[in-house]
Each structure stands twice: as C-alpha cells, then as structure tokens.
Amino acid sequence: MSHPLEITNLVKRFGGLVATNDLSFHVEQGQSVGLIGPNGAGKTTVFAQIMGEHRQTSGTIKLYGKDIGNKTTPERIRLGVSRTYQVPRPFSDMTVLENIRVGQMSSSIWKMITTRPNHEREEEIAHSVGFAEADLHKTPGELSMGDLRKLEMARTIATGTSVMLLDEVFAGLTVAEIAQIATLIQKMRSDGMTFLIVSHDLKALEPLVDSLVAINYGSKIAEGSFAEVMGNASVRESYLGVV
Ligand SMILES: Nc1ncnc2c1ncn2[C@@H]1O[C@H](COP(=O)(O)OP(=O)(O)OP(=O)(O)O)[C@@H](O)[C@H]1O
Numbered sequence: 001m002s003h004p005l006e007i008t009n010l011v012k013r014f015g016g017l018v019a020t021n022d023l024s025f026h027v028e029q030g031q032s033v034g035l036i037g038p039n040g041a042g043k044t045t046v047f048a049q050i051m052g053e054h055r056q057t058s059g060t061i062k063l064y065g066k067d068i069g070n071k072t073t074p075e076r077i078r079l080g081v082s083r084t085y086q087v088p089r090p091f092s093d094m095t096v097l098e099n100i101r102v103g104q105m106s107s108s109i110w111k112m113i114t115t116r117p118n119h120e121r122e123e124e125i126a127h128s129v130g131f132a133e134a135d136l137h138k139t140p141g142e143l144s145m146g147d148l149r150k151l152e153m154a155r156t157i158a159t160g161t162s163v164m165l166l167d168e169v170f171a172g173l174t175v176a177e178i179a180q181i182a183t184l185i186q187k188m189r190s191d192g193m194t195f196l197i198v199s200h201d202l203k204a205l206e207p208l209v210d211s212l213v214a215i216n217y218g219s220k221i222a223e224g225s226f227a228e229v230m231g232n233a234s235v236r237e238s239y240l241g242v243v
C-alpha cells in the first residue's frame with residue numbers, strides 16, 4: 001500500500017554542501033512523524049524539496065504513491081501536501097481572512113483568477129484554528145506570534161491539504177500559545193490529518209508524534225519511537241549535546 005509521504009534516497013547538494021544525504025523515510029496514513037536534528041541539520045531543506053521549492057539533486061519523493069519530484073509547487077499542493085514556515089510569511093497588507101483566501105487558491109493561478117471567494121469557508125477555517133471574530137479583519141502586524149502561527153496553519157488548511165508539514169510551529173511562542181497550537185494539532189490528528197513536524201521543543205513535540213526521524217548533516221541518524229530515538233547514542237551526542 002502506498003504511503004501519504006515517502007522519501008527515498010533523497011540527496012540535496014548546495015555546491016559542495018550536502019544538505020540532504022541519502023535520506024529515506026515515510027509517513028503512514030494518519031500518522032504524525034517528528035523530524036528533529038540540530039540547527040543546520042537539513043530539516044527545512046527536506047520540507048523545501050517536498051514542496052518543490054528546491055529541486056532535489058537525486059532521489060524520489062512520493063505522495064500517495066505518485067512521484068512528485070518533478071512537479072511544480074502548485075501541483076504538489078493540489079495533490080494534497082502543504083507546509084508552514086519557520087518564520088511566518090503572511091501577506092502583510094492583507095487581513096487574516098484575505099490571507100486564508102490566498103491559501104485556498106494557492107494550488108493554481110487559474111483558480112485565483114476564476115474562483116469566487118468562499119467567505120464562509122474562510123471564516124470556518126479561521127475559527128477552527130482559534131481566531132476570534134474580532135481578529136478576522138486584523139492585518140498580520142496587529143497579531144501576536146501565536147496568532148501568526150495559527151494563521152500559517154489556517155492558510156495550510158485552506159489549501160485542502162491532507163499531508164501537513166509544520167516547520168518549528170512552537171518557536172517564539174508562550175507556554176499558553178504552545179498549548180493552543182498543540183491542541184489544534186491533536187484535533188487535526190483525530191480528524192485524520194497526516195503530519196510531518198519539525199520542532200526543537202521536544203517536550204511539546206512528544207505527545208504529538210507517533211515516531212521520530214532524527215537527522216544530522218542531512219543524514220538519518222535514528223528512527224523509531226520517541227523514547228527509542230531519545231535513547232540513541234548518536235542522537236544524544238549530536239543533538240542533545242550529551243554522551
Ligand atoms: N538555499 C541554500 N543555499 C545554500 N545552502 C543552504 C540553502 N538552504 C540551506 N542551506 C544549508 O543547508 C544546511 C541545512 O539547512 P536547513 O535550513 O535545512 O537546516 P535546519 O535543520 O532547518 O536548521 P534550523 O534548525 O536552524 O532551522 C545548512 O548548512 C544551510 O546553511
């Protein structure tokens with residue numbers, strides 16, 4: 001049976017730097033996998049290749065069994081994968097609802113030109129991630145970091161994605177905001193969403209994932225349950241700084 005996401009022997013070189021080194025792993029239907037590793041390990045570069053923002057040097061990326069490695073980003077979004085960014089990237093002169101609308105239409109320029117805005121759907125998505133009525137017409141400059149992360153997630157939901165890639169969703173958040181985002185992820189998991197989650201906040205990540213993949217210098221150094229990976233000697237040495 002094909003998996004929602006399957007990466008095989010992925011390699012990405014930036015000049016002499018090997019940012020992804022023969023990396024293979026998969027995410028099963030409805031599962032949530034954490035992708036961890038020290039700064040510069042290559043986590044974001046994996047996301048960028050899955051989305052087609054960077055073309056892989058070699059290897060394959062499959063979505064539901066279909067090779068997407070040569071498809072455009074909008075095509076990949078249309079096939080059901082979408083990501084959030086480590087540093088939120090909203091359109092700064094658009095409101096919360098307008099930003100969500102762009103997410104809804106991001107799978108095709110044609111859709112953007114021809115589709116009439118679905119205000120009800122936008123509001124539904126905004127409320128589902130926890131925006132209050134009063135926030136809907138705010139611009140990103142008026143939002144807290146927690147709200148900006150919610151907006152990132154809302155834009156991803158709006159694409160209609162079934163595989164969600166979350167890059168450092170907890171970075172820069174207060175304890176209360178982390179709890180809100182975690183609750184949101186749990187709810188989406190119970191609704192059947194498949195996740196690949198990058199986070200340095202292991203405490204927040206632990207209850208959200210079925211398994212972990214740990215990478216360093218672009219290579220996989222461990223894979224398994226949270227406890228197994230945390231107990232792995234290479235992970236402890238390279239990532240946690242303890243032997
Ligand atoms: N566009 C690029 N051109 C050249 N090198 C790049 C590019 N993007 C990333 N790199 C390099 O690839 C390596 C992996 O970077 P990446 O951003 O994927 O790491 P990361 O694991 O996401 O790190 P962090 O935890 O700091 O977000 C780093 O050495 C980085 O400098």
Ligand SMILES: [Mg+2]
Pocket residue numbers: 043044045086
């Ligand atoms: Mg990163």
